[in-house]
Amino acid sequence: MEWEGCTPQETIELAVPEESMDTAEFEMLEAEPLEPMDISYASQNPFSSDTSSYLYQIMPRILKIIPGIMKLLKHFNWTWIGIITSDDDSLTFVRILKERIEQNGACIEFIEIFSQINPLSDERVVQINENIKKSSTNVIVGLFNREDFRGIILREKLQKIPGKVWILISEMDYQVIYLWKGGYKNSTLLVSRVKKNIPNFLKFIREVKPIMFPNEFTADLWWTALCKKNCPQSIKRSCRFEGQIRLYPCDNAHFANSYYIYNAVYALAHALRDMLFSGSGQTTAWNGDRRTLSDYLPWKLHRYLKNVHFKNVLGEDIFFDENGDLPMEYSITNLIFLPNGTVKPEIVGSYKPYAAPGKDFTINENMIVWEAAFTQTPPESRCSQSCAPGHRKLTKEGKPVCCYDCIPCPSGEISNETDMDNCMKCPEDKWPNEKRDVCVPKFISFLSHEEPLGIILTLISIFFILITAVLLGIFIKYHDTPIVRSNNRNLSYILLVSLMLCFLCSLIFIGHPDEVTCVFRQTAFGIIFSISLSTVLAKTITVVMAFQATKPGSKLRKWMGSRVSYSIIFSCSLLQVLICLVWLGTATPFPHQNIHSEIGTILIECNEGSAIAFYCVLGYLGFLAGISFIVAFLARNLPGSFNEAKHITFSMLMFCSVWVSFIPTYLSTRGKYMVAVEIFAILASSSGILGCIFIPKCHIILLRPDRNNRKYMKQNSEANRCIFRKGK
Template structure:
């Protein structure tokens, strides 16, 4: 009986609870039905009503509290919030109407512990601090940030570089030895100047070709040497200007061949001095070798070997124009890639070999008797030539871009002018200023004095 009674009581309790819930729901429905029809204006003149789902559809005002010096508070509406307005029109505020406390110094308060990072900087979160706390660090080299509060900087393309503010990528500067810049103009003028000086000296030797000083050391070799020196000075002009496929090929090839002709002529003149002294001895068999054929053979054979080296160079690894974008920061270097460093230094090495042989032979023949013996002058010229090109190599390897080209041009001009000055200036001095020494009588007196010694 007790079990049946307990079950009946539980059923009665459940029915009572259900009846109470139904009554409450009925009251809520009656209340909502009443509220749906509410529509009135408050004291501010705003419409108060509920929408179809029972939410209060109204506009919220943003009020600025102004604390006056007399202790009172003034309320000023500076904006509004409309939850049901279109995006972009739901929130409006007039910042000019806001009155800030004096402690803010007319600057709105920030809801963060760090200021925004301007373009050109990126954020670096502080360790152990909230996310809103960070440091602003400049973008690294070659990168930019063009927006505020960027987490990472963007890398510029290879042909571009950041501006000073590091917020925009700008094209890199193009660098090469131009005809318009001061360095290019100076080197061009020097080249033309020495070319004209060499042409004048050639004209002097042609005019006085029948005098003893011109005839004494094979005037045809002298003409070959002077003409080759003229082209040596002009060859430096190929190095100035924007490099292209043609100029890159001609630069080293023309330089190497013309210089080999000059040094071959110097070597032939030196050997001529030695053979002329030996041929004057009684019973010498060198008389039959005295002539222009031997000299021309020396010039031709020594120059031909350099030509073969250059042809092998062109046939294997031809020089070509190259854009060097990694050598200097923010600059694209337009330069000629030699193709093969080994071939380039073989050409230079062969020129050094010819200069060294000429120097040794001229040094040994410097004190030989004879009229107008130019062995001493050749010795000094080859010493200067070797000094210039020995110092050229480390300087050339330590420079980049247009200054590397300028170093090679300087070496060409310095070595060529050294040969011109040491060999021909003393002769021009005698021809123009000491004509009394440029005659047969003076030569006989000098030969007699040397024989007495």
């Protein structure tokens, strides 16, 4: 009987007489309905995704080539694709291919579908040609069967359109090679099954007599291979069909199917052998020269065919997978169109669906001949140009995802690959470079001793330290002169030493912040400045008390000793010390990396721990300066040649001006410039006190010695003499 689903030339017939079946076998047939079973080298529907447990294909369904097509597109980074096919069962293939393409981030620009049955009108032909010419894609995937080639390839000349890469998928590869020619362009890649030759097959064809095979197909094949006029003389023979017109050339290209037919025959033979040598083979019976096998039923043979596994004459493993397909390879052939009108097929790659990952796909770009119309090789096929590193894709509204604009990465983010959908944020300690394609370490910023600003502030601080030391030396050297003694030389010494320490503490602010420097920066500055301001306040109060003590009956004369001045300095400074101790005990300052204030910079700064404590320290200094300013201002017009009240008034005015302007400036800056502002405030206010109080005295001591004597002193008021006696 003939198995269902096979054409006469594709079917292997098994004679299974019904009379050879026993009762048990008929009962089994009734209990389990028979399914048609095919073993074929070509599927009747090669594009179908349906599988049958009773269908064995030596040539697998062409759907298995889709992963190979995707690898080919991905290898060349082709993301903008066109598809052309007929309206037959290949639409299933197109649907699955479209899904895979979109899943991989590529896009379909167009899908041209033409009728396979109805004749194409001239208008439709022109429309398809125009659509392909106007398309921006450079890669077109074409799915054709044998009927399609005459209706589309030869009639419409699609391949003559310049600037297109054709990826042809067809089981009839020899028709593609010989029908797709005649002035066409290169850049055509044919994806088809690998052709393999069976040893001695051509020898068998040459020696066989066609009379042994009356079948028309066999005679036609024999005539094509051996009898055509352009065949070599060595294989020409007398041909019964020589007068007929044939289309195929004389070579073995169209014998490719013989390999798969061979495997189909041997697969069935091995399955029959396995069944015969199993327990089922014991019911074999003979009927003359013909062997009748009652067990040769499709439902029995199916189990053996499903598990068949053997090596063919080429040493290859032949077996069927879970879908009834034979594992096979596909070749990628570059069709090179020569000037003489012939086609030279050159295999440039392969796809092996069952190979290990990484070894399943190969392609040799150097062997591919690209069309001269392409400006670069391999050609590109994209809806939009690639977004360079440092940019990201922004999809155009209403367009496919492959059509996009390239925009720079936002601040703090990079993209280190082409065509990135999103930019990546840099770690907190890094920042994008200028191109925004690499995260580089952020610039570390602090007021160092090596940079110009740090050097200048250091030199200024040292200069004022030296100036203060010189003034202290002058006052010590001329300690017995009236001008030094009249202004309470001990308080002058304390004030000069404290100012020297103020200049010195400004150096703590320069350099890399650490735990020690952060703790001592503000506290040392606050305590030392409080001593300086307390001393100024003590000198101011001493001037006022000295003037009041000269009035008749004044009781302040007994308070003119040095104890009052020292008590003022100690008590005012002690309160600042207590504030600083509370500050250190509750919220100790610590070094801090500020990564958010400045773009691309890590600011190494001291976190004050408590802003309230910091402003309490500054507020207390302002309070002392304000009291000193008020008292000195009220006493500025008191008589006396050496009255310090005027000088203290100016010094406190300068001090308050500096620190009032310091606060908004300090709050508006960050990093090393914030530190520089505070250093400047310390240096400016300290130098203001130094210059306003001590420079005039040094001027008299060094340049006007005639005014620095007892005679000049006697000419002044009693208040000066009282201060003079106190200065002793």
